[in-house]
Amino acid sequence: MGCCRAFRACYTRYPVSSLITFLRNVITMMTKNEAFPTPSPALDVVKSVINDLEVKAAAALNRGRVEVAARRAAQVEVLALARQLGNYVESNCGGSVEVLLSSGFDAQRAASAPQMPGKPLNPSFLDGNASGSMFLRFSGDGSGNTRNYSVQYAENISGPWIDRGIVSNTKVEIRGLTPGKVYFGRARAHSAAGSSDWPGVAARMAS
Numbered sequence: 001m002g003c004c005r006a007f008r009a010c011y012t013r014y015p016v017s018s019l020i021t022f023l024r025n026v027i028t029m030m031t032k033n034e035a036f037p038t039p040s041p042a043l044d045v046v047k048s049v050i051n052d053l054e055v056k057a058a059a060a061l062n063r064g065r066v067e068v069a070a071r072r073a074a075q076v077e078v079l080a081l082a083r084q085l086g087n088y089v090e091s092n093c094g095g096s097v098e099v100l101l102s103s104g105f106d107a108q109r110a111a112s113a114p115q116m117p118g119k120p121l122n123p124s125f126l127d128g129n130a131s132g133s134m135f136l137r138f139s140g141d142g143s144g145n146t147r148n149y150s151v152q153y154a155e156n157i158s159g160p161w162i163d164r165g166i167v168s169n170t171k172v173e174i175r176g177l178t179p180g181k182v183y184f185g186r187a188r189a190h191s192a193a194g195s196s197d198w199p200g201v202a203a204r205m206a207s
Contacts, residue, residue, distance in 0.1 A: 011079065011082060016053065016075060017057070019075070019078065019079075019082075020050055020053060020054055022104075023050055024047075024050060025104045026046075026085070026103060026104035026105060027046060027047055027050075029102060029103055029104030030085075030089075030104060031043060033102060033103065035092065035103070036088070039085060039088060040084065040085070040088045041081050041084055041085060045081065046078075046081050046082070049074070049081055052074050052077075053074040053075055053077075053078050056070045056071045056074045057075075089103045114145070114191060114192035114193035115145045115191065116145070116194050117141065117143065117145045117147075117189035117190060117191040117193075117196045118140075118141025118142075118146075118189065118196060119141065119196045119197055119199035120139065120140060120141070120149060120170070120187045121140070121141060121199065122139050122200075123137070123185060123186060123187060123199065123200055123201065123202040124136075124137055124202045124204075125137075125183070125202050125203070125204035127207065128173055128174070129173065130175075132175065132176060132177045132179055132206060133174060133175040133176075133177060134173070134174055134177060134183065134204060134206055135171050135172065135173050136151060136153070136164075136171070136172050136187065138187050138199075138202075140170055140189070141189070145193070146190065146191055147168075147190050148166050148167060148189075148190050149166070149168070149170070149172075149187045149188065149189055149190065150165075150166055150167075150187065150188050150190065150195070151164035151167055151172050151186075152185070152187075153174050153184065153186075154183070154184045154185075155181060155182070155183060155184070156184070157184050157203070170187075177206035178206060180206065180207075181205065181206055182203060182204065182205045182206075183203070183205075184202065185202045185203075186201045186202070
C-alpha cells in the first residue's frame with residue numbers, strides 16, 4: 001500500500017449521477033496512461049457496468065420497487081469495481097501523489113502508524129492542598145501522540161516506587177505523605193505505540 005489512498009469512503013455516498021461522471025473521468029484519465037498500463041479490472045469492464053447503472057438509474061426514476069432494487073444492485077457492482085480499480089492505482093503509483101492524481105482518482109493521505117510518545121519534561125513538586133500532600137507537575141512533549149501518563153513516587157530515589165495510577169493531566173496530587181520526609185516523583189507517557197522511558201525525577205520534602 002502506498003502513502004496515499006485512491007478509493008475514498010465518500011464515493012459510496014455520491015449520488016448515482018455524480019458517481020457515473022466521476023468514474024467516466026477516471027476511465028478517460030487512465031486510458032493510455034503509461035503509469036497504469038494494465039488496469040485491473042479492465043477499463044472496458046468498468047465502462048460496461050457504468051453504462052448499465054446509468055440505464056437502471058433512469059428506469060428507477062419511476063420509483064418502482066423492482067427498478068429501484070435493480071439500480072441499487074448495479075450501484076453496488078460499480079462501487080466494487082471502483083474499489084478494485086482504486087487498489088490497482090494505489091499499488092502502481094509508487095507512492096506518488098502526482099501519479100495517483102493522473103488516474104483521475106482523488107488522493108487521500110493514508111493514516112500514519114502510531115508514534116512513540118516523548119518523555120514528560122521538567123517534573124517538579126508543588127505544595128498540595130493539605131498537610132501530607134504534594135502535586136507532581138510535569139510537561140508533555142507537545143507531539144500530540146500521548147494518551148495518558150503513569151505517575152509514581154518513592155521515599156528513595158532508587159525505589160521501591162509506588163504507583164499513583166494512570167492519569168490524563170500533567171498535574172497530579174499525591175496524598176498520604178509524611179511531613180518532613182523527602183519524596184521523589186516521576187512520570188512517563190503512553191500512546192497507542194507504547195510507553196516512553198522514565199525521565200528525570202522530582203524531589204521535595206513534604207510539609
